[in-house]
Amino acid sequence: MSATLPAGLTVTARVPASTANLGPGFDSLGMALGIYDEIQVRTTDSGLTIRVEGEGADDVPWGPSHLVVRAIERGLESAGVWADGLDVVCRNVIPHSRGLGSSASAVVGGLAAGCALAAKLDPALATSADRMVQLAAEFEGHPDNAAASVLGGIVVSWTESERPADEAPGTEYHGRTYRAVRLEAHPALRPVVLIPEERSSTAHTRGLLPDVVSHGDAAFNVSRAALAVVALTQRPDLLMPGTADRLHQAQRAPALPLTTAWITRLRTAGIAATVSGAGPTILALGTSEFPAELREMAAADGLRVVEPGIAEGVLVD
Numbered sequence: 001m002s003a004t005l006p007a008g009l010t011v012t013a014r015v016p017a018s019t020a021n022l023g024p025g026f027d028s029l030g031m032a033l034g035i036y037d038e039i040q041v042r043t044t045d046s047g048l049t050i051r052v053e054g055e056g057a058d059d060v061p062w063g064p065s066h067l068v069v070r071a072i073e074r075g076l077e078s079a080g081v082w083a084d085g086l087d088v089v090c091r092n093v094i095p096h097s098r099g100l101g102s103s104a105s106a107v108v109g110g111l112a113a114g115c116a117l118a119a120k121l122d123p124a125l126a127t128s129a130d131r132m133v134q135l136a137a138e139f140e141g142h143p144d145n146a147a148a149s150v151l152g153g154i155v156v157s158w159t160e161s162e163r164p165a166d167e168a169p170g171t172e173y174h175g176r177t178y179r180a181v182r183l184e185a186h187p188a189l190r191p192v193v194l195i196p197e198e199r200s201s202t203a204h205t206r207g208l209l210p211d212v213v214s215h216g217d218a219a220f221n222v223s224r225a226a227l228a229v230v231a232l233t234q235r236p237d238l239l240m241p242g243t244a245d246r247l248h249q250a251q252r253a254p255a256l257p258l259t260t261a262w263i264t265r266l267r268t269a270g271i272a273a274t275v276s277g278a279g280p281t282i283l284a285l286g287t288s289e290f291p292a293e294l295r296e297m298a299a300a301d302g303l304r305v306v307e308p309g310i311a312e313g314v315l316v317d
Contacts, residue, residue: 002082003121010042011116015109016311017094018101018148019193019283022232023243023274024224030148030155031232033191034308035100037092039068039109043117044085055092055102066090067103068110071139075114078135079125083117097199099277104145107136108314112150116316129313130179133157137178145277147180152313154183154232183229185310186236188287194303196258196280209251217246231272236287239272243285249275256280258301269294 017035021027037055050066063069068090076082094102115127127135129150136146143157157180224244231242252275253260259280266273266284269291276283282303284290295305 002077002080005043005076005081005083005117005121007043007045007085009117009120010040011113011120011316012041013039013109013113013116013314013316015039015105015112015149015314016152017105017308018145019099019191019276019281020101020144020148021245021248021274021277022154022228022283022285023249023272024221024245024247025144025156025228026221026245026247027142027144028157029225029228030101030144030157031185031191032148032152032155032311032313033100033193034311035094035306036311037090037094037102037105037109039091039113040089041072041113041117042087043083044087046085048086048088050088050090052090052092054090055094056096057092059096067106067139071107071110071136072114072117074135074139075111075127076118078111078131079115079118079127081118081121081125095195095281098195099275099279099281100193100195101145101149101277104136104140105149107139108132108146108149111135112314112316132314133180134178143178143180147178148313150313151180151182152311154185154310155180156183156229157181183233186233186287189232189236189310190286190288190290191308191310192284192286192290193276193306193308194262194282194284194298195306196304197302198258198280208255209248213247220244220246232285236285239285240267240270243272243274245274252279258303262298262301262303265297266294 016032022029119126137143147155147157160177228242231238256279263273272285
């Protein structure tokens, strides 16, 4: 039997954007970025009201199907509580469909708000960060963006599947455990994102990826993903080789011509650049100020240059 929350409880979640892959770490490496959405939730006597300000205000449903609302309800359910009514305000700054983890941020913010409401009723119902990663990744299907928004910093994430011993070969198994660990970035590391006006569909760009890759390409990415961890945390002088990829960026290039051109331009200039998530945003990683001439060229191409810094994970008041 679920306990019902009293009306009048209020929480506010501040959740960072994220960038995934970081070049070779497909579906495993991520980083939290200092661009934030804010979600305010108040329990009421009945019904649902939701208001959306900023990014996506004209594009997303203002009702029970809204991703944040679904995540709030999942957070409440996970804690074994319920609310007769909710008043939700979403103040969105993270660009949508640009490869900056907006959907993962919405999920993490909603879950954090729901779990925090439950903890206000009973502190023993507080949800751990590991549990939050699991709940958020269940929405996403992979943990890289979600884990970054939960834990902050740089994350290495992975998925575990324990198949029953009597399961027939070839049967798809849905019992997945999502895990992540946080790494501390090198103090000199400075992420820069170049954000186009155009949007990208993750489903479309993921659909461009082949089902089978060569052993050579797989071995290349394994070595570069391992090197990326060293470069990001200890040796930023290794960022160029540590962000090289053969598994997904070239395959997505036909759908992301501006992104691809800018990655080539930046890498030619000695700046470690990759596709941010599924794109079209470009992630540039370095330790010095982003060159003014490149900033001007980017603006001329319709790219918004943002230096967000590396963020902490979701915070709830």
